[in-house]
Each structure stands twice: as structure tokens, then as C-alpha cells.
Amino acid sequence: MQRFEAGAVVDGFELVERLPSGGMASLWRATNPRYDFPLVLKIPFLDPGGDVSVILGFEAEDLILKRLSGPHVPRFAASGSLVQIPYIAMEFVAGTRLADIVGNAPLAVDEVARIGAEIATALTTLHRQKVVHLDLKPENIILAKRGAVLLDFGLARHAELPDLLGAESSVPMGTAAYIAPEQVLGERSDPASDLFALGCILYQLATGEEPFGRPTTFVGMKRRLYHAPKPPRDFNDAIPRWLEAVILRCMEVDRSRRYVEAAHVLSDLKNPDQVVIAGRKPQDEGLWAAIAKLFRKTDDRSLVGRSTSSRTHAGPSIVLAAVDLANGSDALAGEVLNETARVLASREDSWLACVTVLKTEIIGETPAADETGRSIYLKRLVAIKDWARPLHLPEDRISYHVLEAVNPADAILNYAEHNDVGHIVVGARASSAIRRHLGSVSTKVVAQALCSVSVVRLKTVEEQGRQPL
Template identity: 50%
Template sequence: MNVRSLASGQVVDGFKLEQQLDPGGMADFWRVSREGESAPLIMKIPLLRRGEDPLTIVGFEQEQMILARLTGPHVPRFVASGDFERPYIVMELVAGRPLKTLIADAPLPAAEVARIGAAVAEALHSIHRQHVTHLDLKPSNIILRDDGSAVLIDFGLSRHDQLPDLIAEEFDEPVGTGAYVAPEQVRRYRGDPRSDIFSLGVTLYFLVTGERPYGEPEREAEWRRRLWRDPFPPSRWNPLVPPWLQEIILRCLEIDREARYSSAAQLRFDLQHPDGVALTERAARRDRDGALTVFSRWLKLRKAPPLRMRSIAGVLDRSPIVMAAIDLAAPDDLGDAIGVALRRVLATVPDARLACVNVLKVSRIALDPLEDAHGRNPHLQRLVELKHWARPLPVETERITYHVFESPDPASAIVEYARNNNVDHIVMGARGSSSLRRYLGSVSAQVVAQAPCTVTVVRRSAAASDTPVPGTADASRG
């Protein structure tokens, strides 16, 4: 198909060309319509003229395969595609604002950067769970809808765990956008969702400073420097960057992918809960690493073996968000049993993020007192008790957070938190049975019925005086 001969009003495989849009670097775009389709559509036509980069051809075939398999609100809806005789992809025309339009306003306030980052992280987690790594995440490939959610576009350089990786098969050199590629991508490794987390870290750095952490390198030799050289901390360019945001960004930009966030869901969690971010030396950093550290990385890289490919699912399975819903008024033996169950879960997923949650039940009508009989704030008192309960758990400080909610309906509060934070597994206790509980329905039963994830319910031992032996009822809800 000769893109130069296309004109408004022309029909291509049943799609009427309505208006030509701004071209991209590797494709032309037309707004199109089709009988029976009420939503606005866009046709993407790759530039396959003689002399064009062969990556354009391979990228078209890659995107055609991957986009057709993706679903959900964070990707354009796939409609149709043509073959190489008449190559095109028709998809939903996403209404919103490209993130690149905000670059001119950088540096942006920390709260806005966190909000945008959380939206993009949610979109990344969605495609990662569908076995796709984007591998070309940058502001021009992110659209922000009016409701604040993010949509990812342009999957020409992406990889799907269950499809052939044409990019890796046909190109010996690394591909991507120089300012955003992760260190492992430079080493031609295309199978880790944490590469997208690195690219999102570059984007957050850019939004909060107005500078790119690695500039705009064009040659592979320039790309390779990020294998041993860390960037300047964001606070060097913008002293108003809060420590929690610098901690998050620099963790995303760690050279060693094992030191980054284990999943986009965990990154989103921290961006939405800045008060719970555990600060390390990253937060106070004012300069790059010293020459000795940099040389040590360079020397280590020379002896490093090739990176071994792993499935995206394998990476995500090692890094779930686990929620412990703790009833602090329950008997001690039930609390102990929950602790035992949690240790078992955490032993199998060492990279898990643990959220310890307690619900402070309040009245639906009456105003609850702000202090208890001893003059203490009940909310803060519960938080102290929750931290005390969790102290023996084998979890690193940066992987555990504490949350106390006030709600007249504890089950709904637990389910809502799980849904809003991409929780993968809830561990909670169930008190003893009674006629009233059977009539009203226990909190644990309601959570099992409504939760969007696996729920493990731990019960008290048969004899409260004996060592508790937790029994679990596991209910997967999708």
C-alpha cells in the first residue's frame, strides 16, 4: 500500500479514511471509520518504503501479533490488521493527552509525578500479567485519559512470553530508545518486566527534574555506560524533590535489576503510599557513586556470563503483594496462627511486599470519640499495636507497611484495599463460630466471597491453651 497515494474518503478493507493525523517516526496515522463501529478508530500504516529501516517491518509484525492478544483499559482495543500486501493495524483511537506534552512543564510537583507514575505502573502491571513486556516505554508512548488512568501504545519493540520474539531473532544489536533502555536491554536481554520499571524511572526522573538521567545517547557504546555508571540523584537538579520520591526513582534506576522494584504493582503501591516508603541511603544521596564503585561494576561486567531468560510470570510470581488483615482484638492464639501462616507464605516468595492492615470499626450514625478512656488516639494506638504484632515477622523494613482504616464495614474495607492496591493474597483469621455470626455472616466469609485475589483464612486451634495449629481455607477469586 502506497501511503502517499492515500486520501480522505478512500476505503481500505472496509475502513473509510477520514483524516490524516500527525505521522510517527515509523508509521503514518489516519482517523478511520467503519460501518457498525461507533467508537473512533485509528489506522496505523507502517512505513515500508524501499530504504526504510527493516526494524519497521519486523516491528509491525510484532505489534500485530501482540496487540491482538492484549485486553483491558490500559491498551488500545485491537480491531483489525492487514498483511504485507496491505499492511495496517486498526485500533481504538484513545482520547487523552500524550504524556510527552507535559515535558515542557517539567519539573512538575512531586504529588503530580507520583500520581502519573502510579497510573503508568498500573498499566504496566496489567500488560505484564498478560505476558507482555513493553520495552519501549517513554512519554510519547503513554496517553493519560481524562480520568487519570494511563494507556500504553506502540508495541512494535515489545515481547510476549508465548509468542516468537522476532526482534531478538532478526537483530543482533539492542533496540529501543537510548534515553530509556534498561541496562539489561543493552545486553540484549528482553525478558524481564523490571526493564519497564527502569524506563518508568527514567520518565519520573525527567518529569520531576526536567533532565534525563542518561541524556540522549545515540550509539550503543554510549548506551553501555549505564551498565556501570549510575545517574546523578534527582535532588541535584531539583532540591524540592522529597526524599521518598528520590528513594522511589533511584530504586527504579538501579543498574542491578534485582535491586529494583520486583513488580510494577509494588512500585505503584509506594507511589500511592509515600508515607510508608522506607528510606535508605538513596533518599539522602547527593552525588553519584565514587570511581572505585564504578570501576568495580565495570570489572564485574567483563566477567559476567550471559543473562538467562525467564518468563514474565516467573518474575511476577516471586513478587506478590501479600495483605495480612489483623484483628487486634482477637485472642492471642489466633494472632500467632496468622503469623505462622504468613511465615509459610513469605518463605515461598521472598520478594513479596507485605501490607499489615487493621480496620477500626466505627459507627454508621453516631460520632465516635477521638480518644479512648486513657486519652489516647485509637487510630494511632492501633497502628502501634499493629507494628508490635508484625515485629517478629521475617520481612525487610522496606517490604512492609502498616495501615489502619476506619470503617463501619471491615469486610468491605479489606476488599476495597485489596482491589485498589493489586493485592495478590490475603491472609486473615476467623474467630470461633456462633449463632450470631452464622446469621450475620463473618468478616472472613464476606472477604472470601468478594475479594479479587486468593484468600487464606486461618482458624484458632481446637484447644486455646494448646499450641495453635492453623488450618487454612484457600479461595481464589481470579
């Protein structure tokens, strides 16, 4: 992992001072004469063997931040390539971190409403730009003179861009204290998820308590689907009922009962007299009702309800190009590229997922770095980007994925099913006794894929010992 120090120059940006940083990236105050606003450089930790979600989060933030505008996000300046030194240069926003204010909670009601209104305003502008933050928490909010400014878009989702994180994983992504029920179940497309997080923040500001604590397991996070937090007034009966109603409506498990838009939360926080205060549900259901509830089978997704946002509807179809780059881009990889271009030409509304598989060992540890100490995952990611460059696709029509798996065919099939892929392009090596006995990647993909498949084969006889994909 490359080390940096004050005075170092990264692509024209001089590092001035290291700022408090998390475990995913280092943050530096920086200067560059090309920009007339204060700067911060975010440099991800890309050490071999590290969590690959760091790379995916970096690429997602780079794609999204450069498309955002307005006073409630940092201004984007520049970004660096994974081939050299990856970084994102953005505006340094002066102000008070909400994380520092939370330490003084509970706050006065007027202050809770004021801060909540600033965050709701920021979310309104963010959602209008077709972005869901998905990691809203006090650490990612700065209260500046211009209002609330949202930081860290590494987990965010843009409705018109490939979802790099969601495409490769369905595990919960977010901060346990604030994550929405639908996020726990793997959904990453609903602006209402940010409103749930806003409710958790308001709850914390009003009571001094986190509504769900900080669970460290999936089971612990799922509890919020079944167990509502204590009403805020149970901690402090000085909290007005209207504010409690706003907080609890933000935190409804069923999205049909949650706020639909941040603008509505903003309106209620600014106009308490218009807030509808529902009767409180009885807490004690009785012993037998409680026992029956324990044994009742439920579908988790039925609890969270359907999204009211049209942005969760299916978008353009996905073409998956599966290419073997284990030994570099060869003739077969070139033919897969040509066939992919032909398929895309006939499907102008689709976007392309470029997939290559990094094979892992069944027994033992798979090396994370090559003989030079460079990340093998990162090298493969750069290789697949180079492979796809001749297609000249805009970045909102293409994504790149390095899947780590023992069985390449299973990895491709799982990705295709998880992302509702409409068509697969895959290469096939020349027939051999080994492939006839064990079966090839392309054969299994054709046999089991739930979509159409184009198989590309070279006419020349290739060496038999090389593994496919």
C-alpha cells in the first residue's frame, strides 16, 4: 500500500494536511492552482488482500459525484485512474460535523427540527438528481453556512448508472444504526431508504439514543423488520407528539406508510400544526398472541411493502460479456469483443456488464498479489477496462466486474440471475478430452442460463491445457 505524506504531489495536487479518515480511504487537505476553492483529496486504500468493495465504492463515488450539483454536495474537481494513483479531488466543506453535535443529544426540540429540515432539504435536491445516498448518518453530514452538505457517496445509487456494488452482492450495505429494512434485504434503489435513515438521526437527536443500537450481525439488523423501537416520548415526554409522529413515520417498516418524499418531511418539520398524530398502538398483545406471532411464517419482503418510487422499475436490459483474461487479451477475447459490439448495435437501449472471473482455490489461500506485490484483482479490473475500450461506450452504459469464484460458470450464472441479465456473450475454447470429461464454462452457461446466449468460438485449434474463463 502506497504511503503519502504532507508535501507530496499527486497529479498536480499538493497534499497539505492529513484529515481524520476511516478505514476505506485517507483524506488530505490539498491545493492546486487550477481550482479556486478549498480542496480535499480522497485516496482509497487498495492494498492487496483488502476488501474489494473499496474499489467498487471508489468507482461508484467517482461516477456519481461528478454528476451532482448544488449547495448540498461537495463540488467535484478531478479523479485519478486506477492504473496510476486513484483519488477523488473535491471541495473541502467547512462547517460542523453532525457527528460532533450528536454527542450533545438530546437537543432542544427547535434545534432537532431545524437540523432535520436542513437534512431533508439536502435529500430533496439529491433525490431530484436521481441519486439515493444509502449511507446517511451523522458522520456523512456537514452543517455549513449554506445548509446541510452530504458526504461520501461510496454506497450511493444513481438511477441511470450501473449499480456496481449491488450488481455483485445482495448482502446489506450501510451503517447498522441507520440502515433501512429494505436495504437489509438487499434493495438499493428507493429514496425512502434515506428517509428511514433521517428518522433514525432525528430519533437520536431528540432522545440521545440510537433506535436500533449497532447490531453486528445480519440477524441483528433484521430485528428492525419485526420490532419497532421505543417511541421517543418513552425517553422524554417533553418531546412534542408532532415531532414523535414525524420521526416514527420516517421509520415505518412498511414503505406504503413511510414518507414518500423528503419534501414532505421538510414541510412537516416546518409546519408542526399540519402533522397528523395517529393514535398509539397498544404495546401488550397478550401472552398467547405473542407466542402465536413467534411461530407465524412471514415473507420478509411483504413487511417492507412495495416501493412507491418509479425508479425501482426495471431499466434498460443488460448484456453480459464474459471474457477470459487470465493470460491477457487473446484472439478469443477479441472475437468476444466483436460479438459484443454486434449485440449492442441491435440493442441500443441496453447497457453492458463486462465480466471476468478470477479463479480461487478450493483448498488453501488464493494469492492476492503478484510477484511484484501488485493486487491481482486490480490488475484484472484494469485489464477488462482495456479490453472494452474499443467499444467506446459512455460510462453510463457500461460496468466492469471481476468475480472471484472457484467455478467460473457458476459465477457468471449467479451474476446473470441476480441482475436479470437479458443476453450473455461468452467465449468457448477448442474441444479437448478434458473439456469433454469435465464440461466447459460455455456449455454450462448455455445449459443453465435463464436468458439468450451467444457462444463465440475460434476456428483454429488452440492448446488444450488452458482453462476456460
